[in-house]
Amino acid sequence: MGGIVAGSGPGSSTKCPNFVYILNFPSSALIKGPQLLGRSPAMTSTSEKLRSVARQALETELLFGTNFIPRRSGPIGQLPASESGTPVDKPVTLAEVESRFAARFPVCESLSGATQPVFGEGSPEAELVFVGEAPGADEDRLGRPFVGAAGRKLDDIISAMGLSREAVYIANILKARPPGNRNPLPDEIAAHAPFLVEQLKLIQPRVIVALGRPAAHFLLETNDPISRLRGSWGIWSHEGLEVPVMPTFHPAYLLRQYTVEVRTQVWNDMQKVLKKLEESLR
Numbered sequence: 001m002g003g004i005v006a007g008s009g010p011g012s013s014t015k016c017p018n019f020v021y022i023l024n025f026p027s028s029a030l031i032k033g034p035q036l037l038g039r040s041p042a043m044t045s046t047s048e049k050l051r052s053v054a055r056q057a058l059e060t061e062l063l064f065g066t067n068f069i070p071r072r073s074g075p076i077g078q079l080p081a082s083e084s085g086t087p088v089d090k091p092v093t094l095a096e097v098e099s100r101f102a103a104r105f106p107v108c109e110s111l112s113g114a115t116q117p118v119f120g121e122g123s124p125e126a127e128l129v130f131v132g133e134a135p136g137a138d139e140d141r142l143g144r145p146f147v148g149a150a151g152r153k154l155d156d157i158i159s160a161m162g163l164s165r166e167a168v169y170i171a172n173i174l175k176a177r178p179p180g181n182r183n184p185l186p187d188e189i190a191a192h193a194p195f196l197v198e199q200l201k202l203i204q205p206r207v208i209v210a211l212g213r214p215a216a217h218f219l220l221e222t223n224d225p226i227s228r229l230r231g232s233w234g235i236w237s238h239e240g241l242e243v244p245v246m247p248t249f250h251p252a253y254l255l256r257q258y259t260v261e262v263r264t265q266v267w268n269d270m271q272k273v274l275k276k277l278e279e280s281l282r
Contacts, residue, residue, distance in 0.1 A: 015109035119145075
């Protein structure tokens with residue numbers, strides 16, 4: 001059996017929160033939480049709560065498909081609490097998750113150049129969620145996702161589908177702009193992804209559209225190129241929740257490669273999304 005090793009990630013210079021690495025750790029073993037974590041009959045109430053939090057975190061993060069887990073912020077031995085002093089491991093609203101992220105923004109030192117959080121926006125009861133990779137300069141300035149040139153193209157796509165921006169939900173994996181609009185780093189994804197997962201858990205959409213390679217790779221746990229993934233359905237699974245995922249090209253790529261072929265491919269992908277939404281309502 002493997003074990004748990006604390007660390008900051010091999011070769012990492014992002015200075016995100018430390019990670020707990022899972023080494024050959026079977027998820028079935030987590031069901032044996034008390035024995036696995038070494039609980040003794042003499043354990044205090046506080047220790048029970050701490051171990052419960054740790055066990056819940058391990059179960060949750062293993063289901064993300066990642067191989068390392070962002071460690072909770074705050075001193076060791078201190079439970080995160082809301083203003084009322086109650087644990088906040090299970091937020092009940094998107095606003096609560098957003099507030100928790102804002103309190104830790106930007107989470108990673110490598111993202112310290114970001115101006116403000118870009119959490120996400122749209123209907124909390126959306127049947128369709130669009131997930132991108134990270135905010136850009138316009139998003140960082142306004143605090144809203146997909147509001148630059150790529151965002152306007154996404155608005156066009158949503159409108160062509162007969163939907164409105166207010167009826168769907170739009171988010172990114174990273175909630176803070178990376179320097180120079182570079183792609184998210186693995187440590188950054190690991191630190192920010194739990195907030196996206198909380199968003200998806202609360203919304204429980206019928207369909208997710210993965211905009212571009214990083215989003216598709218995270219949601220589908222694959223390294224296949226987006227050119228191979230797009231147009232084919234995948235599944236995002238978490239804690240019994242399974243949501244169909246349609247990978248497609250990012251709107252920024254669509255603007256760079258504004259050809260009839262690429263535009264047709266993206267529109268074909270969206271037609272599949274509309275069909276899937278229709279089928280889910282039957």
